[in-house]
Structure formats: C-alpha cells, structure tokens
Amino acid sequence: METVIKLDRISKEYDGINILNNINLDIKKGSTVGIVGANGSGKSVLFKLICGFTSPDSGQVYIRNEKLGDKVDFPKNVGVFINEPGYISMYSGLDNLKFLAGINNKISNDKIIQTMERVGLNPNNKVKVSNYSLGMKQKLGIAQAIMEDQDILILDEPFNALDYKTYQDIKEIIKELQKEGRTILLTSHNFEDIEQLCDNIYVIDNGNLKIIDEESINIYKKR
Numbered sequence: 337m338e339t340v341i342k343l344d345r346i347s348k349e350y351d352g353i354n355i356l357n358n359i360n361l362d363i364k365k366g367s368t369v370g371i372v373g374a375n376g377s378g379k380s381v382l383f384k385l386i387c388g389f390t391s392p393d394s395g396q397v398y399i400r401n402e403k404l405g406d407k408v409d410f411p412k413n414v415g416v417f418i419n420e421p422g423y424i425s426m427y428s429g430l431d432n433l434k435f436l437a438g439i440n441n442k443i444s445n446d447k448i449i450q451t452m453e454r455v456g457l458n459p460n461n462k463v464k465v466s467n468y469s470l471g472m473k474q475k476l477g478i479a480q481a482i483m484e485d486q487d488i489l490i491l492d493e494p495f496n497a498l499d500y501k502t503y504q505d506i507k508e509i510i511k512e513l514q515k516e517g518r519t520i521l522l523t524s525h526n527f528e529d530i531e532q533l534c535d536n537i538y539v540i541d542n543g544n545l546k547i548i549d550e551e552s553i554n555i556y557k558k559r
C-alpha cells in the first residue's frame with residue numbers, strides 16, 4: 337500500500353524541551369491512524385508539522401512523496417480539523433464555508449451546501465457562527481475539512497465536548513469517510529474511540545512515538 341504521510345527523523349523542541357525526538361512515521365493510503373498521549377505530549381505539534389503550520393528543527397515531512405519546505409510549504413488536499421477552529425464570527429456557517437472555499441476556488445456552492453447537510457447542519461440557517469453551539473461549530477469544522485474531498489484528513493479531537501447525539505453523528509461521518517478511502521489521522525482522549533476507529537495506534541511518550549501493539553493495548557484501555 338502506498339505511503340501518503342511520512343515523517344523521517346523529526347525533532348521539535350520548544351523552550352529547550354524536546355517535544356518530539358527523532359520520530360519516524362509511515363502512514364498508508366486509506367488507513368486511519370490514531371495518536372494518543374497525555375496532555376501536552378505533542379499530538380497537536382505533530383499534526384501541525386504534517387499540515388505545514390510549523391516546521392521541524394530537524395528531519396523531513398513528506399506528503400504524497402513531496403517534501404514540505406521544498407516546493408510546497410502547505411500540503412495540498414489535506415483537510416484539517418483543529419480544536420476551536422477560527423471562524424468569521426459575524427458570518428453564517430454557509431458564508432464562512434463559502435469564504436474558505438474561495439481560497440482554492442475549486443468547489444461549487446452546491447457542494448458546500450451538500451457538505452453542510454451531510455454533517456447535519458442546515459445551510460439556510462442564517463444564525464451567525466458566534467451564536468453557534470459548540471457542537472455546531474465542531475460540525476462546521478468537519479464540513480470545512482471534507483468539503484473539497486480532501487483525501488488526507490487531520491482530525492485533532494473531533495469529539496471534544498460534544499453531546500452524545502452529535503458525538504455519534506460525527507463518529508458515523510468518520511466511518512463513512514473511511515469507507516470512501518480517505519487517509520485519516522485522529523486524536524482523542526477517549527481510547528475506546530481510537531481503538532474502534534483506527535487501524536494503527538501510536539502513543540507519544542516523552543518525545544518518542546511508539547506503536548501500541550496488541551500486547552500493550554490493555555494498559556492504555558485502563559488509563
């Protein structure tokens with residue numbers, strides 16, 4: 337299976353502390369990979385390195401065999417969901433997505449509307465995003481990450497602070513995206529979700545990235 341994300345000996349430190357220490361990672365097309373680790377262990381830093389939002393102190397990130405920082409700083413066709421995504425608060429959800437879609441200008445308004453409906457948002461809802469509930473904002477974030485049919489999805493805590501119904505809805509959407517063959521990188525503080533959704537699970541521990549195998553999985557379930 338083709339490798340779509342490759343981290344080659346990546347190190348990153350902040351304020352003299354090694355957040356990621358010489359890590360390697362190889363993610364195959366169409367797989368779902370979970371990253372777990374304690375608060376502050378470096379999960380978001382890892383995701384930001386893959387999105388090109390920050391650069392490593394050493395090592396290389398390759399997305400679809402293209403080295404970041406060479407010809408491209410930001411990889412193409414990568415959908416990113418980060419916690420508390422920034423929106424234009426006085427715009428409606430639809431207008432926010434239209435604005436964001438205008439950057440690449442590759443999808444129609446119909447596609448945006450369909451994507452909103454897909455994640456359970458009403459495109460005709462004129463409520464400003466500043467008045468959206470947290471769950472609505474999360475759904476809008478997912479819509480933005482998938483609306484251009486991005487084949488790589490970086491989902492940092494997509495289930496955070498959701499009510500049960502919205503949590504289930506977003507989980508179902510992720511399962512559909514898996515069936516569509518998208519490559520997904522996921523974090524969650526709920527190990528059960530990670531276990532249920534992911535083909536491979538890694539933990540960041542003291543700057544090291546280790547795969548969680550069948551033998552060690554019970555240790556993490558208990559945490």
Ligand SMILES: Nc1ncnc2c1ncn2[C@@H]1O[C@H](COP(=O)(O)OP(=O)(O)OP(=O)(O)O)[C@@H](O)[C@H]1O
Pocket residue numbers: 350351355373374375376377378379380381382
């Ligand atoms: N821009 C930055 N400047 C300084 N320190 C940073 C920066 N970004 C991240 N860090 C530090 O890197 C460490 C890892 O942060 P990161 O956000 O990746 O943790 P995390 O594993 O995603 O945590 P959580 O589970 O709480 O979301 C933290 O100690 C954080 O303070």
